[in-house]
Amino acid sequence: MSLRLDKFLASSKIGTRKEVKKLIKAGVVRVNGRIVKDPSFDVKENDVIEVRGSKVEPPRKVYIILNKPKGFVSSTKDPRDPTVVDLIDHPYSEDLFPVGRLDKDAEGLIILTNDGEFAHKVISPKYAVEREYLVKVDRRVNERILRDLTSGVKLKDGHVAKAKEVKIVSEEGGEISLVLTEGKYHEVKRMLSAAGLKVLSLKRIRLGNLKLDENLSPGSWRELDEREVASILEGGSEEKDKNGT
Numbered sequence: 001m002s003l004r005l006d007k008f009l010a011s012s013k014i015g016t017r018k019e020v021k022k023l024i025k026a027g028v029v030r031v032n033g034r035i036v037k038d039p040s041f042d043v044k045e046n047d048v049i050e051v052r053g054s055k056v057e058p059p060r061k062v063y064i065i066l067n068k069p070k071g072f073v074s075s076t077k078d079p080r081d082p083t084v085v086d087l088i089d090h091p092y093s094e095d096l097f098p099v100g101r102l103d104k105d106a107e108g109l110i111i112l113t114n115d116g117e118f119a120h121k122v123i124s125p126k127y128a129v130e131r132e133y134l135v136k137v138d139r140r141v142n143e144r145i146l147r148d149l150t151s152g153v154k155l156k157d158g159h160v161a162k163a164k165e166v167k168i169v170s171e172e173g174g175e176i177s178l179v180l181t182e183g184k185y186h187e188v189k190r191m192l193s194a195a196g197l198k199v200l201s202l203k204r205i206r207l208g209n210l211k212l213d214e215n216l217s218p219g220s221w222r223e224l225d226e227r228e229v230a231s232i233l234e235g236g237s238e239e240k241d242k243n244g245t
């Protein structure tokens, strides 16, 4: 790590860039015991940074699971609608962004993070991370429809989309579960429309090997631990990426 001192302090949530510059110029910031008054001073990996005698922890990567309620958009800012980030009251809120997207009228598991590299992997088709959805549709689903969805349906843009797995959850209730390995725009709705079905409700319940917690009510969130973060990519074909094929 090599980072400007003002950036290090702002990313560590000591204050805004402007506020931390003031602190530095006021002479209350020490690097390895020495007062540093230059905001552009280069901070290295093992440097000890203190503000008014208290050690500052380096910025960290944050991974949050949110049970997205309907009505929120999967972006950081929106001129009209509340966003998923608006639901997260966390010191790192300003740096968080959603990994992939769920439609405004969809609900369920969504990850927010400040780790761009991780987000890129989860979204990348190379990793083929599984996404499992519970979907209510407007009519009974029969075996032929299930077969069409797993063998591939042609979308309006000509792309052939395949589900990795489709199961009937409730025949009368018109509820199915669907596992996909890509996250294209409106993928589930477009696939089901191509199979002659209309989506009435859509909920994501799994990403990789990470399941939506039973006790995480809509709008609630929590931080993931390292093992849970790793379990998201374990549900994909990571080896493929490592081998560069």
Ligand code: URA
Residues within 6 Å of the ligand: 101, 102, 103, 104, 106, 185, 186, 187, 188, 189, 190, 202
């Ligand atoms: N597919 C959709 O159509 N919508 C979503 O929100 C996610 C997958």
